[in-house]
Amino acid sequence: MRFLLLTVFLVAPGLAQQYTIVLRGGHVVDPGNGIDAPMDVAISGDRIAAIAANIPAEEARRLVDASGFYVVPGLVDLHVHVFRYSGSLAPDDTSLPAGATTVVDAGGSGWRNFDEFRKTVIAHSKTRVLALLNIVGQGMAGEPFESDTEDMDPVKTADTILRNRDVIVGIKTAHYAKPGWTAIDRAVDAGRGAGVPVMVDDKIYTNSGRTMREELLEHLRPGDIHTHMYNDRQVELIDRFTGRVQPWMTEARRRGVLFDVGHGGGSFLWPVATRALEQGFVPDTISTDLHAESIAIQQSTMPNVMSKLMLLGMSLEDVLARSTVNPAKAIGRYPEVGTLGVGRVADIAVLEQQSGVFVFKDSWPAKRLGTKRLESVMTIRAGKIVYERGTPATASQDSTIYDLLFKHARIAGNNGESDIGIIGGRIARIGHGLKAAHARVLVEAEGYQVTPAGLAEGAPANVAVLDAGRTIMTVRSGRIVTDDEGLSIPDVSRAGPYSNFK
Numbered sequence: 001m002r003f004l005l006l007t008v009f010l011v012a013p014g015l016a017q018q019y020t021i022v023l024r025g026g027h028v029v030d031p032g033n034g035i036d037a038p039m040d041v042a043i044s045g046d047r048i049a050a051i052a053a054n055i056p057a058e059e060a061r062r063l064v065d066a067s068g069f070y071v072v073p074g075l076v077d078l079h080v081h082v083f084r085y086s087g088s089l090a091p092d093d094t095s096l097p098a099g100a101t102t103v104v105d106a107g108g109s110g111w112r113n114f115d116e117f118r119k120t121v122i123a124h125s126k127t128r129v130l131a132l133l134n135i136v137g138q139g140m141a142g143e144p145f146e147s148d149t150e151d152m153d154p155v156k157t158a159d160t161i162l163r164n165r166d167v168i169v170g171i172k173t174a175h176y177a178k179p180g181w182t183a184i185d186r187a188v189d190a191g192r193g194a195g196v197p198v199m200v201d202d203k204i205y206t207n208s209g210r211t212m213r214e215e216l217l218e219h220l221r222p223g224d225i226h227t228h229m230y231n232d233r234q235v236e237l238i239d240r241f242t243g244r245v246q247p248w249m250t251e252a253r254r255r256g257v258l259f260d261v262g263h264g265g266g267s268f269l270w271p272v273a274t275r276a277l278e279q280g281f282v283p284d285t286i287s288t289d290l291h292a293e294s295i296a297i298q299q300s301t302m303p304n305v306m307s308k309l310m311l312l313g314m315s316l317e318d319v320l321a322r323s324t325v326n327p328a329k330a331i332g333r334y335p336e337v338g339t340l341g342v343g344r345v346a347d348i349a350v351l352e353q354q355s356g357v358f359v360f361k362d363s364w365p366a367k368r369l370g371t372k373r374l375e376s377v378m379t380i381r382a383g384k385i386v387y388e389r390g391t392p393a394t395a396s397q398d399s400t401i402y403d404l405l406f407k408h409a410r411i412a413g414n415n416g417e418s419d420i421g422i423i424g425g426r427i428a429r430i431g432h433g434l435k436a437a438h439a440r441v442l443v444e445a446e447g448y449q450v451t452p453a454g455l456a457e458g459a460p461a462n463v464a465v466l467d468a469g470r471t472i473m474t475v476r477s478g479r480i481v482t483d484d485e486g487l488s489i490p491d492v493s494r495a496g497p498y499s500n501f502k
């Protein structure tokens with residue numbers, strides 16, 4: 001693994017340097033152009049000038065050694081909050097460092113305050129900020145505004161979009177808490193008026209008279225977008241009793257409705273995403289729903305959400321397509337964004353795929369351990385380097401994940417304390433300093449004795465934990481069969497409708 005991206009300023013008098021920056025030796029993945037190979041990328045001004053093997057170094061004013069890294073189109077984050085919403089963030093501080101050069105604000109502004117959004121955020125951001133205009137004139141202003149049907153005006157909404165087509169790419173309806181279809185239908189009306197897609201959230205309350213089936217099959221159009229696809233607010237993507245993808249979700253997809261991740265603080269759950277991906281229900285678009293809480297608790301930046309989907313079996317190439325080409329197409333901006341085509345604006349993300357043991361948290365939050373993680377190393381927006389990673393802390397090269405880890409156990413017959421790592425049905429390691437974060441299940445065994453005496457690496461994982469001579473926990477072939485004191489059980493466990501899923 002390499003940590004430093006070497007950048008060299010070249011001064012070579014007498015040579016014509018036709019490129020401002022050349023990224024050398026990286027592995028280019030540009031799904032839109034079918035490129036997945038070691039290549040150099042040359043930038044001239046704000047544009048991609050060339051992609052080829054072995055672009056000569058002397059033709060670059062600035063040379064970036066990207067070997068060991070992936071060089072990909074600047075990521076397109078279809079769902080963020082950078083205006084009006086209470087948790088909105090500054091895109092240059094949060095999205096650019098994560099490789100996202102284009103972000104779409106999902107409904108922060110409505111027709112009443114779009115001009116303010118444009119002046120105060122869009123015009124001042126290095127990030128390319130696009131907008132889904134809220135069907136609510138006041139935008140994402142909380143209640144009572146967001147359920148005020150009087151302020152949902154399809155004509156004024158469509159007019160505002162048509163006047164700002166350079167930056168408004170669609171409509172958002174969200175947080176609507178009253179019964180009936182007014183918010184969704186007026187958003188779709190405005191969408192027809194302006195010729196743009198509508199993104200809907202997942203507010204289907206039992207007292208609303210709405211159902212997801214009816215919404216998807218009778219109210220939305222092909223090209224409209226359902227965000228928050230992997231949440232659990234209501235019976236939705238996965239049938240909570242059978243674990244199967246609901247048939248109307250598959251039917252809606254067949255008809256052209258798009259499904260977006262919109263991770264956020266509450267909309268990515270391991271059981272739901274796992275079941276969906278097992279049945280091939282992958283996201284059309286990967287997005288973060290980045291806001292103050294989701295960035296602080298789940299760290300749900302684009303590389304984080306992409307890594308989670310890779311943990312569930314998607315390939316790097318596939319998550320990249322759904323983070324570049326697909327979102328660009330969903331908002332009608334492909335190939336203007338989402339590709340490294342020669343002549344396009346040079347928006348580039350340089351990513352590292354790290355190996356080790358990494359913790360990924362979902363929205364409950366529950367964790368999963370993975371052995372790969374994507375991290376943003378450098379971001380280029382319109383030909384300028386706008387983010388460079390500092391020297392990261394040295395990551396552990398140890399990619400061992402323990403199914404069960406006892407910390408600080410006194411093994412009968414031994415002196416002192418040891419950690420005992422179990423993988424499958426075997427004792428994998430006995431030692432000191434085994435990392436707690438590498439354990440699926442962690443048991444703090446300080447003050448307890450573990451038997452049998454003479455426990456050794458490689459032995460079958462049949463152990464007992466004793467408290468003053470009394471057995472309080474037993475493990476057979478690596479599985480916990482009794483745990484009288486709840487040593488292996490988190491103090492707080494959160495139940496949800498899918499919590500019976502593994």
Ligand SMILES: [Zn+2]
Nearest residue numbers: 079106264289
């Ligand atoms: Zn959102």
